[in-house]
Amino acid sequence: MLVTCRFSSKPAVAPSSSSSKQSRHAPSEGAQMAGAAALARIEQKQRPKVHTSQDAIRNQGEKRTVLNPDSPEPMKDAACLSVSGVYFTCPLTGATLTKSQREVHIKEAILMRFEEDDIEASVMMVHTFNKDREKVKAAVDIISKYVDNICKNPSEEKYRKIKVSNKVFQEKVSPVEGSREFLQAVGFISVMLPVEAQEEEEEFLVLPEQSDDALELMKERRDRLQRGEPVRAQLDRQPQAFRPSPNAQRFELPPEFYNLSAEELKKEQQQRTELVEKNAMLRTKAMREREEQRERRKYNYTLLRVRLPDGNLLQATFYAWDRLPALFEFVRESLMDGWQPFELIAPGGQKLQESEEVTLVECNLVPAALLTFAWDAAVQADIAAAGGKSSAALLKPELLERIQTLS
Template sequence: MAAIKRFFEKRKLDVKFKKAGGGHRLAEDSPQRKVPSDASSRPSTPRRQGPPETGQKAAEAALARIQSAQHGHPGGSTPAMRARIKREMEEEKKALEKAEAEGAASRSVQSEIVQDSAPVLSVIFYKCPEIGEAILPKSEMEAYIHEFLLNGLAEEPEMSSALMIQTLNKDREKVKVCIETLAKYIDNVINHPDEEKYRRIRVNNKAFQERVISLKGTEEFLQAVRFQLKTLPHEDHEEDFYVLEDEAASDIDRLKGIKEVLAMAEPIKPQLDRSIKVFHPSSSTTASKFNIPNEFYAISPEEIKKEQLRRNEAVEKLGMLRTKAMRERDEQRELRKYRFTLLRVRLPDGIILQGTFRALEKLSALLDFVRENLVNDWMPFLLSSSTGEKLLEEDLTLAELGLVPAAVVNFAWDPTVMAEVTAQQGASASSNILKPEVAALIQQF
């Protein structure tokens, strides 16, 4: 784990230096930062944009890695291999550029969530503190992570490619089989370094095609191990093989280290950004007005209405009594309708704290969100629904508590503790509830 932590810290530092821009002489005037003309119209919480020229940087980094490997290991590729790698890098570049374009398009089309001139939340944002400070829509965050991994191939190919396998492939069972298969290849070489058959992998082998090469990042990993793609005689014809030469196969310590890296690597997962907002006190009617975008739904609102209509018609037509099992199925179906929820917490002074959550997050996540924004985060408090019902079961999901796709909940200090604190500190104990940096975000509905 220490090796993975060092990898992330080093890569984040590299990203910071790259974003710092070019230098200038001490005798020259410092370059002026350009401020966009529409800066005043942006939301109070700025969103970091993805790195420019993503596809080109990724391709250049991968090319540098390949050229470095070739220089260090002569005869490591054929003209056909170089042509294939170049073609694949161009495809990666196009894919990343497409993802960025889609993300930019999604930002340009705003979808109002709260009415009465409230600030707009156009899309769901994500962050990934492990690799940087960027806060981006999902498609752009995925492209940002992909670029981060590609840029690491030149300097740390083993770690980067292992993380690519874990991160870029969604089917966890296939990833598990792939990792086990690659580890077996390495074990075979470690246990039989002088036997040629264990240092060759036939590309057209069915198991290799299904378990390994069909997953993203595996070619990069094989190259990091120093397997070289070669065309060799096989039976009565020629076929492509990944071959580990004598020198690479004899470095047992290095192979053991690579296997350990492969076993330790875990997927880089973007986290949902809370998109925190703070609003001045307003009426209950205003605070309860939501216009939720389709992105919050697992299925479209139109499909939900049609499903509900069909269900009501079926019940009326058949006049049937609904069993407990039928009710439970309906409840589970209701819970799966929503992916996200927008929650507003009304504080004792009327100020409203807003955040975005996954519908299947537990109540404990909402409690943590509130607590981390309080000045006195040690003081116990209670949350209750708009109907006055106390929210106490921390292991229940927000969907199970009925707090989807949007809801307003009320905050109250624990009365016993609050009475003791007020007796010692006076009325000032409850005057400033939110941390200063959070309170500074306050805006009108």
């Protein structure tokens, strides 16, 4: 199998999220306050720096990947690539994004949701904008304690006042983006109040006294905060059907499939060559297997093709750490008769087992591989004996309508 990495200058354009917006009701005062606070926070921080991948091609000699770190110019046309790049889908807007676009786009999409549901938006903000999960949990626990104390003691004013300069608030809650927005969304307002033995007033977050129904609603919102999960862009598998081709085993991969930069790849190749020359006679089988595992961990994604019985090819992008059930599910959803059991055979004749929770890396299916599809022979025999017939077309119409010729 021939796998090549190439550069492409063809950009992917994310659809404008404004095009997908529905007509909305005017935002509430609380939503406007929370949204304004969230936007102010974002503007105060430096926008994420976009790192453009300059990955080059590694040379593995006896291995199947073809390397070319000295490629002089980026390619102007991506037509020769097996896939133009790695793309993601925003679960909030449906926009197709590149890796460098996804974080900024999702943050903007979350901030836009303050107009519709400030609780949902602030919960998303807490769980998505902050990478340290332990700090998020600590903040959520403290905010939950605020709510619990208020619900248990609704008439006691001290539980409905949070001193912003309080050490616990400053160290555990305030640094977590979205925490203050959530408190504002449940009804806290910012007020400057006098402090005993101080000349200057200090900022407090104060919750007006709540009715019984409002307290129950606070508990529900607390639960939503506790159950929150990060919003993550989903890998776009870019399913594509190809006609039968003698080039089925040839892959031209874009640089996004690799973890290392061109300079890192070149330096590592030199080091690996020197090490092999020194230890060629001393390496055991276990040492070689460990080295191969390290090699495979350099890939984030893998491009897989499945050769069907009619010769057509089905191609899709996967995470290198996706497990076999995800591969089988994708193939099944692409078939007209996906209910029928089938087999997938890896290069070298290894039969993959859908029930095994092993990663594609562990199956040696990175950075690209051609698999062979076969219907379960026993089931096919039963269908034939009963006088039944399988669909003439194996793939679903939406795939066949876009079928291409593999160059």
